[in-house]
Amino acid sequence: MPPPRLIEVRWEVYMRRDDFHRLNQERERRGESLFANPRNAAAGSLRQLDPKVTASRPLGVFFYGIGRVEGREFKTHWEILQSFLKWGLVVNPYVELCSDIEGCINYFNKISEIREKLDYEIDGVVFKVNQLEYQRRLGEISRSPRWALAYKFPSIQATTRIRDIKVQVGRTGALTPVAILDTVEIGGARVSRATLHNQDEIERKDIRIGDTVLVQRAGDVIPEVVKVIKEKRTGRERKFELPSYCPVCGTKISHPSGEVVARCPNISCPARLKESIKHFASKQALDIEGLGDKIVEALVDKGFVKSISDLYRLKKEDFLTLEGFAEKSAQNMIDALERSKNTTLDRLLYGLGIRHVGQHLARVLAERFGDIESLTKASEQQLLQIPEIGPEVAASIKDFFTSRENLRVIRELEKLGVRYEKREKPTGDKLKGLTFVFTGELDNFTREEAKEKVEKEGGKVSSSVSRRTSYVVVGKNPGSKLDKARRYGVKTINEEEFIRLIS
Ligand SMILES: [Zn+2]
Numbered sequence: 001m002p003p004p005r006l007i008e009v010r011w012e013v014y015m016r017r018d019d020f021h022r023l024n025q026e027r028e029r030r031g032e033s034l035f036a037n038p039r040n041a042a043a044g045s046l047r048q049l050d051p052k053v054t055a056s057r058p059l060g061v062f063f064y065g066i067g068r069v070e071g072r073e074f075k076t077h078w079e080i081l082q083s084f085l086k087w088g089l090v091v092n093p094y095v096e097l098c099s100d101i102e103g104c105i106n107y108f109n110k111i112s113e114i115r116e117k118l119d120y121e122i123d124g125v126v127f128k129v130n131q132l133e134y135q136r137r138l139g140e141i142s143r144s145p146r147w148a149l150a151y152k153f154p155s156i157q158a159t160t161r162i163r164d165i166k167v168q169v170g171r172t173g174a175l176t177p178v179a180i181l182d183t184v185e186i187g188g189a190r191v192s193r194a195t196l197h198n199q200d201e202i203e204r205k206d207i208r209i210g211d212t213v214l215v216q217r218a219g220d221v222i223p224e225v226v227k228v229i230k231e232k233r234t235g236r237e238r239k240f241e242l243p244s245y246c247p248v249c250g251t252k253i254s255h256p257s258g259e260v261v262a263r264c265p266n267i268s269c270p271a272r273l274k275e276s277i278k279h280f281a282s283k284q285a286l287d288i289e290g291l292g293d294k295i296v297e298a299l300v301d302k303g304f305v306k307s308i309s310d311l312y313r314l315k316k317e318d319f320l321t322l323e324g325f326a327e328k329s330a331q332n333m334i335d336a337l338e339r340s341k342n343t344t345l346d347r348l349l350y351g352l353g354i355r356h357v358g359q360h361l362a363r364v365l366a367e368r369f370g371d372i373e374s375l376t377k378a379s380e381q382q383l384l385q386i387p388e389i390g391p392e393v394a395a396s397i398k399d400f401f402t403s404r405e406n407l408r409v410i411r412e413l414e415k416l417g418v419r420y421e422k423r424e425k426p427t428g429d430k431l432k433g434l435t436f437v438f439t440g441e442l443d444n445f446t447r448e449e450a451k452e453k454v455e456k457e458g459g460k461v462s463s464s465v466s467r468r469t470s471y472v473v474v475g476k477n478p479g480s481k482l483d484k485a486r487r488y489g490v491k492t493i494n495e496e497e498f499i500r501l502i503s
Contacts, residue, residue, distance in 0.1 A: 003087045008067030011089075015042040016119045019058035022358065029172065029355060030392070031259040034197060038121055060120070060467060063089040076130045085489045090467055093487040097130065112153060124152035157216045158191075159229060160184040165196065165209055165240045167247050171275035171353055173263035175242060175253065177202060179213070179225055186217040194223040198260050199242045206230075208237035246271070267405065273307070274300050276353050280308050284359055285351030286343055286418075289336040290329075298322050307405075308352075309412035312337060345371065345420040352410070354400040356393040364388050365397075372410060376401040430502065431459030435468060439482055440475030442495050453502045465490060473498045 015023075020038040027034055035041035045057035063084045066074070074080050081091050094111065098104045104127055111125050129135050129147035138147040164180040177196040184191055194215050196202050207213065207225060212232035217223040244253055246264035248271040255262035264272065277296045281288040288311070299305045304318050314337065319330035343351075346366035350359050357365070368386060369375040375397075383394040400406055426432075436454050438447055438461070445453065450473070451461045465472055465484040472485040472492045485492050493501070 003083075004069055004072035006068065006070040007072070008069070009063055009084070009089065010065035010067060011061045011063040013042050013046060013059050013061050014038065014120050015045070015057070015059055017121065018119065023058065026356070026358065028174065028198075028261055031261060033260070061090060062092045064091070074132060076132060077128050077135075078130055085486075088489055088491060090489050098127075108151060115153065122153075124150055126150050156186055157214055157226060158184045158186045159212055159214050160191075162207065162209055162211050162213055162225075165202075165207075167243060169246060169248050169264050169269060169271035169275075171272060171279050172355060173265060173267075173269065173272050175246075175262045175264065177240065177242065179207070181213075181215065184215065186215065186223065189217065191215060191217055191223045194225050196225060199262065200260055202240055208239050210234075210237035267403075268306075270300055273305075277305060277308060277311065279353050280311070280351040281340075282351075285347055286340045287347070288340045290333055291336065295322065295333075307409050307412075309409045309416060312341070312413070312416035312418070341417045341419060343418065343420050348372070348413075348418065348420055349375075352400070352406070355396045357397065361388060361393070376407065376410070426458040427456055429458040431457040434459045434470040436461050437463070437465050437469050437472045437481055437485070437490075438475065439472060439485075440478035442473070442475040442498075444495065444499070450498075457502055471498075471501075 015038040017038060020035070020041050023041060024034045035044060041057075042059060045054050045059055048054045064081070065077075066080055074083070078097050081095055084091050094114075096107055098107050108125055111122075115122060127149045129138065135145070135147040138145070140146055161182045162179045163182060166178050166180055168176045168178055170176060175198075177199065179194045179196055181192050181194060194213075196207060201207075205225065205227060207228055212229045214226040214229060215223050216226045242253070242255075242262055245251065246253060246266065246269060249264065249266050249269040251264055251266040251269065253262050254265045266272070274297055277300065278293055280286055281291040281296065291311075296305075299311075299314070299318075299322070302321070304314060305311060314334070316327075316330045316334050319325045319333050320327070325333075344366070346359070346363040349357060349365055349372075350362035364386060365375060369378065378397075380391075380394045380398050383389050383397055384391065389397075431454055434454075436459055438450055442450060454461050459470075462469060465481050465488060467488050467490070469485070469488070469490045472481060472490055474482055474492050474494055482492065484490075
């Protein structure tokens with residue numbers, strides 16, 4: 001059934017945990033204040049005066065209710081949600097119809113269990129009376145409906161004591177103070193560290209070594225200190241000052257006034273090198289399978305790896321000197337390194353860890369320049385012509401490719417066999433801005449051919465279905481991607497419809 005002539009829909013805006021962290025990382029790099037949690041970030045993004053800022057933020061929506069409707073009668077809340085799905089309005093995939101109080105309790109327990117695994121934060125569930133007629137009869141008191149009930153999860157906070165404050169050095173050299181805590185259990189996990197973000201944050205919350213604090217943990221996020229419990233102070237607490245020299249390499253810290261973040265400026269700092277290599281090897285970058293954090297740290301500590309490109313000089317024997325490696329696991333690492341050499345330009349650019357160049361911008365640059373040589377030669381003026389790039393980002397890219405050391409690493413990577421497919425520029429724009437996912441076999445194309453067709457028309461192909469997918473093309477014997485498409489309310493089309501789109 002088509003949507004009614006007039007319908008007012010209600011929805012809720014949220015921000016995913018990973019998007020929230022990326023946003024905060026970017027803000028940190030730019031020296032801007034950080035959002036405390038995804039909820040504040042989402043709310044703050046909506047409150048912007050400039051809608052362009054809101055549009056640039058990674059927000060998601062779930063539709064959950066209606067206001068005025070003309071030309072259609074609904075009997076139940078469930079019917080409304082099912083209609084939303086048919087019209088392509090995203091409904092939370094975890095909604096469920098419970099037939100009695102037992103069902104509600106089971107549902108609450110189920111959601112409590114998966115809560116931490118969701119890619120967004122929730123603080124409870126809402127139970128609603130399904131029959132709209134009953135809803136009308138129950139009515140509301142002082143603007144809150146008597147037919148809906150919010151049931152919150154128990155808190156995931158606990159109090160503990162700060163034993164010490166240590167400093168971590170990140171990939172960009174940023175210094176992050178970390179509280180070392182008396183181990184405490186929060187929401188089923190043992191917590192012994194919490195991030196303190198930066199010196200300003202420590203001063204704002206007046207956090208001292210020895211303080212008793214309220215610590216909060218949410219999902220896979222690093223736990224953080226909510227506040228100091230000042231009544232518990234004994235007078236023996238000590239104030240913390242960020243060191244003036246890098247705790248890892250001893251270089252004098254740079255902390256320009258007006259910037260929140262203090263940095264170790266030494267690009268060869270072992271702490272920075274470790275983080276750079278972890279970033280380079282990560283799934284979104286070169287995707288070196290099995291090269292975990294511990295191994296990277298050992299490789300740097302042993303002096304096997306002094307720059308990113310050294311990874312591709314590693315031999316099986318090198319891995320065999322590391323703890324826990326045997327013949328087979330060492331060979332697996334060599335194979336994984338070999339496999340990672342076949343990559344794409346955007347992955348490589350992202351992996352190099354150029355300041356301000358995240359996954360999205362890496363893709364934009366890859367499409368625009370096609371190969372790394374053209375990008376290294378690009379002037380700031382040329383970079384500034386790209387809509388996504390402002391003066392600060394252009395300067396950062398130019399800086400990166402001006403550094404002799406960086407150019408050496410790039411040459412080395414190429415010499416050691418890192419290859420990316422040079423993408424042909426799209427010739428049409430029929431599919432511009434659209435993302436496709438394929439599932440099942442097609443009669444007229446291989447996957448690779450279908451992908452080329454999409455890219456030629458300016459579209460993108462992804463290997464997994466998300467809420468941002470425009471179409472899922474369903475061939476013979478489709479897999480689980482079809483279920484996922486339905487769950488997310490993503491439009492599905494068959495091969496014939498796909499051919500019509502591209503021709
Ligand atoms: Zn350092």
